[in-house]
Amino acid sequence: MKKAQSPHNQRNQFSNFHREDDNKSKTKKQSGSVSALKHFKVAVKKVFTILLFRQRKVNSKAAASAIDTRRNSNRIRGVSSSTDRSSGSADTKSSSKFKLSGSHGSSTAFSGVIQTTNFSYEEICKATEKFSQANKIGEGAFGTVYKGRLGDGSLVAVKRAKKTTSDKLLALEFKNEILTLSMIEHLNLVRLYGYLEHEDERIILVEYVGNGTLREHLDGTRGIGLEIAERLDIAIDVAHAITYLHMYTDPPIIHRDIKSLNILITEKLRAKVADFGFARFSADPNATHISTQIKGTAGYLDPEYLKTYQLTEKSDVYSFGVLLVELMTGRRPIEPTKPNNERLTTRWAIQMLKRGEAILVMDPRLRRSAASTMAMEKILKLAHECLAPLRQSRPSMKKCAEVLWGIRKDFKQKAFPAPPSTSHNSATFPVRDAKMSRQQTFGIQDNDTYKFISA
Numbered sequence: 001m002k003k004a005q006s007p008h009n010q011r012n013q014f015s016n017f018h019r020e021d022d023n024k025s026k027t028k029k030q031s032g033s034v035s036a037l038k039h040f041k042v043a044v045k046k047v048f049t050i051l052l053f054r055q056r057k058v059n060s061k062a063a064a065s066a067i068d069t070r071r072n073s074n075r076i077r078g079v080s081s082s083t084d085r086s087s088g089s090a091d092t093k094s095s096s097k098f099k100l101s102g103s104h105g106s107s108t109a110f111s112g113v114i115q116t117t118n119f120s121y122e123e124i125c126k127a128t129e130k131f132s133q134a135n136k137i138g139e140g141a142f143g144t145v146y147k148g149r150l151g152d153g154s155l156v157a158v159k160r161a162k163k164t165t166s167d168k169l170l171a172l173e174f175k176n177e178i179l180t181l182s183m184i185e186h187l188n189l190v191r192l193y194g195y196l197e198h199e200d201e202r203i204i205l206v207e208y209v210g211n212g213t214l215r216e217h218l219d220g221t222r223g224i225g226l227e228i229a230e231r232l233d234i235a236i237d238v239a240h241a242i243t244y245l246h247m248y249t250d251p252p253i254i255h256r257d258i259k260s261l262n263i264l265i266t267e268k269l270r271a272k273v274a275d276f277g278f279a280r281f282s283a284d285p286n287a288t289h290i291s292t293q294i295k296g297t298a299g300y301l302d303p304e305y306l307k308t309y310q311l312t313e314k315s316d317v318y319s320f321g322v323l324l325v326e327l328m329t330g331r332r333p334i335e336p337t338k339p340n341n342e343r344l345t346t347r348w349a350i351q352m353l354k355r356g357e358a359i360l361v362m363d364p365r366l367r368r369s370a371a372s373t374m375a376m377e378k379i380l381k382l383a384h385e386c387l388a389p390l391r392q393s394r395p396s397m398k399k400c401a402e403v404l405w406g407i408r409k410d411f412k413q414k415a416f417p418a419p420p421s422t423s424h425n426s427a428t429f430p431v432r433d434a435k436m437s438r439q440q441t442f443g444i445q446d447n448d449t450y451k452f453i454s455a
């Protein structure tokens, strides 16, 4: 890879070039001025490129390890240039090849572009049995999602965009999702396996997460109901994922659409954050915000972002606060069928918390105990901080994760005052298998029915 020159050298080159040009212009005035203009343009372009490069602090080591360095750095430039009110300008080049991830395993911070290998459209058709209805697992604004099985037996989620090629926003969402996913690798974020742009097809292949969305679990349409410890673990997983996006990617990423429908649940009831269609890079490290068109989901949107169009990491913190309230109440952020004072779930829950009646908003599916009530109140207090109208007053995602660790530790101490020989490691619950975990953690048998206590 060609080594980038320092801006200092670039500046020297620039002034040398002017001296040279002066000499030439004495003898060949007209052709000299044309050549000077040309060189001037080249020099300005070089200086601009170097400054841009420095500003974005692109991790050159990671980029060098990527399969197609030039194209990937183009992609990074494309999106980070969209820090204005326009809807972005990802300049990812159209590729008729499907790229499949080649690296698995590590969940540590990684800033760069994940490795990929090529796959064909035919293989995707085969994996999804020609996008059969039987393999359809979801639908969203972007398109349809299918379950697929690759040649090596591994499962993937295949996101096939609607074929509205004229829809520039959808095309942009597609490119944005690929670009964002290609830069991240974390246990609690859905992994990109590959993508395809082929004629009018736009397809993204991501890690398959097979146990539905958090919303389905809260609605009771999936699973057997989440206990408070499981909800705490999910909150911590999401906090880790967003902390990673905000603090350990370069440039930082703002997800912009944190909501229970975008949290996928694993068989072991752990969470993975999905759907990066709206994500934005916080490109300029010195900028305090990005001005952008409003994107996101009603009920989760940061009021300051709505008012000012200025997006910061704290907009994700606000949405995370809404998610915490969802986790504790089981309700959606907006409940049109509820009485007036309960329609905005966050407002209702925080009002009750302030009155010292948080117990009344607790999800009726949750088992009441001194430990669970205490944890629920603390989680709502954290949610209250995340929902602060002014972004400066909201905690960082890292802080949220730390507070949640503390709540989990206190909860376990209160819930399981067991003798040392049977006590659990304080970092995580020992058994993640849902059934076994329930039996060991809560003494719940499979045939236990959940008591619905009216809130």
Ligand SMILES: Nc1ncnc2c1ncn2[C@@H]1O[C@H](COP(=O)(O)OP(=O)(O)OP(=O)(O)O)[C@@H](O)[C@H]1O
Pocket (backbone or CB within 6 Å): 137, 138, 139, 140, 141, 142, 143, 144, 145, 157, 190, 206, 207, 208, 209, 210, 212, 213, 261, 262, 264, 274, 275, 277
């Ligand atoms: N990786 C995955 N593993 C399993 N199921 C998934 C996966 N990704 C998405 N799904 C399913 O497909 C549904 C729609 O997916 P997704 O939200 O990503 O689509 P979208 O079009 O981007 O949605 P949105 O309207 O929120 O933009 C999800 O609610 C989920 O049920």
